[in-house]
Amino acid sequence: MSGSAAQNRPRTLAEKVWDDHVVVRGEGEGENRKPDLIYIDLQLVHEVTSPQAFDGLRLAGRPVRRPDLTIATEDHNVPTVDIDKPIADLVSRTQVDTLRRNCEEFGIRLHPMGDKEQGIVHVVGPQLGLTQPGMTVVCGDSHTSTHGAFGSIAMGIGTSEVEHVLATQTLSLRPFKTMAVTVTGELQPGVTSKDLILAVIAEIGTGGGQGHIIEYRGEAVEKLSMEARMTMCNMSIEAGARAGMVAPDETTFEYVKGRPHAPQGEDWDAAVDYWKSLRTDEDAVYDTEVVIDGSALTPFVTWGTNPGQGIPLGDAVPFPEDFGDDGDAAACRSALEYMDLEPGTPMREVGIDVVFVGSCTNGRIEDLRAVAEVMDGRSVAPGVRMMVVPGSGRVREQAIAEGLDRIFIEAGADWRQPGCSMCLGMNPDQLAPGERCASTSNRNFEGRQGKGGRTHLVSPAVAAASAVTGHLAAPSDLEHIHA
Numbered sequence: 001m002s003g004s005a006a007q008n009r010p011r012t013l014a015e016k017v018w019d020d021h022v023v024v025r026g027e028g029e030g031e032n033r034k035p036d037l038i039y040i041d042l043q044l045v046h047e048v049t050s051p052q053a054f055d056g057l058r059l060a061g062r063p064v065r066r067p068d069l070t071i072a073t074e075d076h077n078v079p080t081v082d083i084d085k086p087i088a089d090l091v092s093r094t095q096v097d098t099l100r101r102n103c104e105e106f107g108i109r110l111h112p113m114g115d116k117e118q119g120i121v122h123v124v125g126p127q128l129g130l131t132q133p134g135m136t137v138v139c140g141d142s143h144t145s146t147h148g149a150f151g152s153i154a155m156g157i158g159t160s161e162v163e164h165v166l167a168t169q170t171l172s173l174r175p176f177k178t179m180a181v182t183v184t185g186e187l188q189p190g191v192t193s194k195d196l197i198l199a200v201i202a203e204i205g206t207g208g209g210q211g212h213i214i215e216y217r218g219e220a221v222e223k224l225s226m227e228a229r230m231t232m233c234n235m236s237i238e239a240g241a242r243a244g245m246v247a248p249d250e251t252t253f254e255y256v257k258g259r260p261h262a263p264q265g266e267d268w269d270a271a272v273d274y275w276k277s278l279r280t281d282e283d284a285v286y287d288t289e290v291v292i293d294g295s296a297l298t299p300f301v302t303w304g305t306n307p308g309q310g311i312p313l314g315d316a317v318p319f320p321e322d323f324g325d326d327g328d329a330a331a332c333r334s335a336l337e338y339m340d341l342e343p344g345t346p347m348r349e350v351g352i353d354v355v356f357v358g359s360c361t362n363g364r365i366e367d368l369r370a371v372a373e374v375m376d377g378r379s380v381a382p383g384v385r386m387m388v389v390p391g392s393g394r395v396r397e398q399a400i401a402e403g404l405d406r407i408f409i410e411a412g413a414d415w416r417q418p419g420c421s422m423c424l425g426m427n428p429d430q431l432a433p434g435e436r437c438a439s440t441s442n443r444n445f446e447g448r449q450g451k452g453g454r455t456h457l458v459s460p461a462v463a464a465a466s467a468v469t470g471h472l473a474a475p476s477d478l479e480h481i482h483a
């Protein structure tokens, strides 16, 4: 991507959105190009990465430049039970109280625990219609890439950049390269966008997208729902990319229409006219191209301690010697040791202790429906504990309206309040040392879900089937276990 002044040359979607946001173009070309000053349409804020940013404003005596383009929620540190009681953990309570004080002082809209608009920041933005095609969206959180599902440039930023955007509504950024990930064919029944993104990361590696904005294209992508597109874009960061995007289409417009902050009336018509222009030009050139056959994909699971260490559920734990260069072989050996897995073990024979359904990757209503479809009339296997955590108050409300909560509770799962929960060990929902979890989240690093916890990243459907069988499984394995 050059973000070049020559806007009449064929451009990719990312280049078009970028060019529409350049306030001042950096001098020079190519490697010597200085950063552009980019306008930011929306900043999302949560309690973990905002305290220092607000302190910086306070010290400089600066107000927030555009409070109306800023929204905050409590998600990482919040408990998912007893939310009407004071937060027990002192660090978490301090984080949340600090966010509340900062939002009060700087006039930022905050959705606190108990508010139906509260939830994980990357579930709340789209749900409110704040995330729209063609926008630039930032948050002090690497999974901001989620919002690229709408055809926006959505990036995680650091705390000093959070402060810069609060103060100026702009960011100094060097243009990124562009990568096309084209998914041909059609995803087979039982194969979801979570399986697709895990396969993409396994294919290109956790550094494959470094320095790029990925545009996901192809007939398999066009058939995905908005929630499925968000799942895929959410994990672009796990492939090293700064952002992931899908060109906006009728599926996108349908999702945004009528939401609380979506354009209305004539503004809506004008917005859709612009959004329809946000497509890569026929003869535009990407810096990198990857093609994946969507029809060949099967349910995917991770075996290791980074999202790139994944394989089809039907495969077996790899042997370190399967990896060519020593680096990967050593990484495999160390991961297997932490995960306590024997090379050659079929993934379907890996027993689990915990199932976590939730996170900004797979905590939306469509994800809960997929879990309920498998769990309905079935039970969580003896010895397994399952936690289902809605991504927001509205998702929780919708799930209750559809009776999904009853299915989870009757199956023996723990139905919770919204939050990041067991996605990361920053709140009471954690794994005990040595516990093994089938998790719908996006990171399986050592200790991610709690010290000594072992994480297998899976889709909601695989999580549900694993809860019923007590080992990693897909819904197709349940034929003999009748609902």
Ligand SMILES: CC(C)[C@@](O)(CC(=O)O)C(=O)O
Binding pocket: 048, 076, 140, 141, 142, 143, 156, 424
């Ligand atoms: C650690 C937490 C704040 C975070 O949300 C940070 C991030 O994604 O950048 C994560 O999921 O790792």
Ligand code: SF4
Binding pocket: 075, 076, 120, 121, 122, 141, 143, 359, 360, 361, 419, 420, 423, 424, 441, 442
């Ligand atoms: S759900 Fe997990 S990945 Fe998403 S923002 Fe929260 S902690 Fe980060």
